[in-house]
Amino acid sequence: MQKGIQRIALIGKYQSPEVAEAVSRLALHLKDAGVDVLIERETATATGIVSFPLADFAEIGTRADLAVVLGGDGSFLTAARRLAAQSVPLAGVNLGRLGFLTDIPLESMFERIGEILAGRSLREERMLLEAEVLRGGECVFRAMALNDVVLSKGESGRMIEFELHVDGEFVYSQRSDGIIVSTPTGSTAYAMSANGPILHPGVTGIALVPLCPHALTHRPVTVSDQCQVELVIAPRHDAQLHFDGQERFDAHAGDRLRIRRSAHTLSLLHPPGYSYFSILREKLHWSTTPRLA
Structure with missing residues (x-):
């Protein structure tokens, strides 16, 4: 496990079964891996997950070593503004549409979060x-x-x-x-x-x-x-x-x-292989072969 990441906060605001399931699955996976897990209070209210310790954003800022946002870029923006002053790094699992900021695919979140915990993440500072x-x-x-x-x-x-x-x-x-x-x-x-x-x-x-x-x-x-x-x-x-x-x-x-x-700056943790230009190619459909009429 990466030195310094002992407790992870999970944030996922949307009231949808998909988000609730993803938060619950990741929380249980991290617990089995020996990581302490916090669930953001409004996330717990929206998803009904109450079997883990709860924390508001102020508490996450002082207690968590990493915050993982499960949702879309809007959820990520909210968390970033709320946590920037506390210098808590963020990672994002995409359950939204574009996913410029939430760059970890849902289907590989266990593997990607595991790589971050193993110290193989790429750290990036955003203004x-x-x-x-x-x-x-x-x-x-x-x-x-x-x-x-x-x-x-x-x-x-x-x-x-x-x-x-x-x-x-x-x-x-x-x-x-x-x-x-x-x-x-x-x-x-x-x-x-x-x-x-x-x-x-x-x-x-x-x-x-x-x-x-x-x-x-x-x-x-x-x-x-x-x-x-x-x-x-x-x-x-x-x-x-x-x-x-x-x-x-x-x-x-x-x-x-x-x-x-x-x-203040925002610290993003990306899994290995992250590329900004790859994100642009994927999300903006660069290099896509034009359809024939």
Whole structure:
């Protein structure tokens, strides 16, 4: 067993028989292997598994050596934000759709988790963003994101207007549906759908991707991860802010959204043979032979 991994927390939010069965099977397998197992409390409520010790995210942060997320990328994003400050490494078993972050196949989870426990894992650090909303000079909201922070027109049927500043320097004023501020991890999510660049996880950059800008010359821009990005909502415009598509804040005219790289990083443990480009080929269907009409 890899030195230092003595206790593993299992996280799987979805209320589905498949997730409940997978969590239960992995918990029993790890117990038989001599590993202490914790079940995240909301996971236990959703799956009905109560035969193992329970722990909330704060307790997982202080008690677990590894957290394994069983589900989709959405479940993984939630766990990442909740555990980033505690520096607990994460691994993911895919029970969702794409599985960019949950890269361990369900059918081989025993073998792959066993390889991680045996010390044959690949460790990777991913950056996160931290954001704060200033209203009248006071912070009224704060959140973290592993994928992206999105300024959006929300339910409005018209465009919004805002200013973009980088390190205090005015860049442009834009009328659009909004803008995506993305990490390299999030570059294959919403940002990619908006024609943003795909950034390798090793790139220390932040992508700024406009959403349907009312100008042909607005294009995505990638800035250094050391930059502070500030978005100022113009008068007479309200907007919505989204963090990994999970947390939301209703912003008003004059609000300032400040975004910077978080001091915390997320540690991912991958099984042997993991390749970022292999994931891209599989999930984005690169190199697939075109169908004949």
